[in-house]
Amino acid sequence: MTTVLKLGGSVVTEKDNPEQVDEVSLARTTDAVAGSEVERLVVVHGGGSFGHYHAATHGVTTTQGTHDSGAVADVHGAMKTLNRRVVDALLARDVPAVPVHPLSLGARDAEGDLTLPAGSVRTLLDEGFVPVLHGDLVAHRGKGTTVVSGDELVTSLAGSLDAERVGMCSTVPGVLDAEGEVIPHIGAFEDAAAALGGSDATDVTGGMAAKVRSLLSLGAPAFVFGPDGLGAFLAGEEAGTRIDGAGTDEDESADGE
């Protein structure tokens, strides 16, 4: 069984300081991965103060592109620096991490649809490695390059790898209701619509409402949790908010392979 784990940019970086790793949080997070017995793990991390800072400087988003190779070097270079730090932290804990850079791998067509071939990641998994991807730029037909968010990579990989569990580790303990309490289970968007009424997007890659809609469309249960829930998630237990849409209904499981 394959697990896809997203580490939010706010978990691995200090969001308010450009290009600052959150050393304490990165150590704690990678300790949890190293201490687990999870097999076939793919890690995707966000951009935090590395990617978002440079993307904002150059005015590039998931839909606003750039043909400026200097801007590509800045944004992609910063994300590779952060990726190196995450990979090195995992390697230092004997997790066999290998970097995988989305700009090398994927591309968007003129409609913005992402193609992310799965062969390299699947073969790395089969050979016992832990591929570590990250929010990045990708080539985009007609727009040069645009941002691909960690969340979009998770959705793509969960599908192409037939992942059985998806974890979204951010700095909030789950999807919160109007009273600020964690909603334990979301099976349809209506379950959380009141709390998610408005988009609370504060970065270029969307907020919780978009995240919930996207996770509901997966063919696997997804969990949204904070750093405190990471150990439980990796142990195969419930953590934070469990999100499973129609794709994971038991009466549809016969369609899967």
Add this chain to the structure above:
Amino acid sequence: MTTVLKLGGSVVTEKDNPEQVDEVSLARTTDAVAGSEVERLVVVHGGGSFGHYHAATHGVTTTQGTHDSGAVADVHGAMKTLNRRVVDALLARDVPAVPVHPLSLGARDAEGDLTLPAGSVRTLLDEGFVPVLHGDLVAHRGKGTTVVSGDELVTSLAGSLDAERVGMCSTVPGVLDAEGEVIPHIGAFEDAAAALGGSDATDVTGGMAAKVRSLLSLGAPAFVFGPDGLGAFLAGEEAGTRIDGAGTDEDESADGE
């Protein structure tokens, strides 16, 4: 029309000094690229004293693999350092270079056959960028990771991108005959068999005989030349040794698209 240019490891590095860029040669080579008007250019560079040194240290070749993530970090990390230098030299000359890392992109099956999806490179080309790939490691089913040489990447890309010209820039001025003179044209292996009788392989990725056999199998004319021939090649002229096998016979051109 798409051109694939290989810059040999001996052109961009000092082969005898681990992790030393040949600054003079790199400057001269990237000046030639910047000064040309070639469109749709893909650059592939070899490993030279970056990749070969670490590959040899860890005993990894195109067929001997490693599952050691520390070895992967060493070899791949050294190649990314070299790639960064080549990309930066091109960017400094206003060539819109973008790095593409084969470990992120490709994989080998159990037979060692390489799959290198072309979508990212093709979209980057369509958007006016110059993708810059490099010899690297790739995931290899059953073997962990193995070396992929620059020459193998050139062969794969020339096919998948329908390249119309392939250039192999190394430190020799062409394929040499027994007297040390450049053979101007090779249309079949027999044309050069006497001179290539033995393999003169001195690195992990094969010598000239293997290179000629591989280039004869392409669907495009390939040129083998030294740094002095780079300007002429990029200007669309003849340079060094021209190699074109059955795939580029005029009476077969009707098969192409």
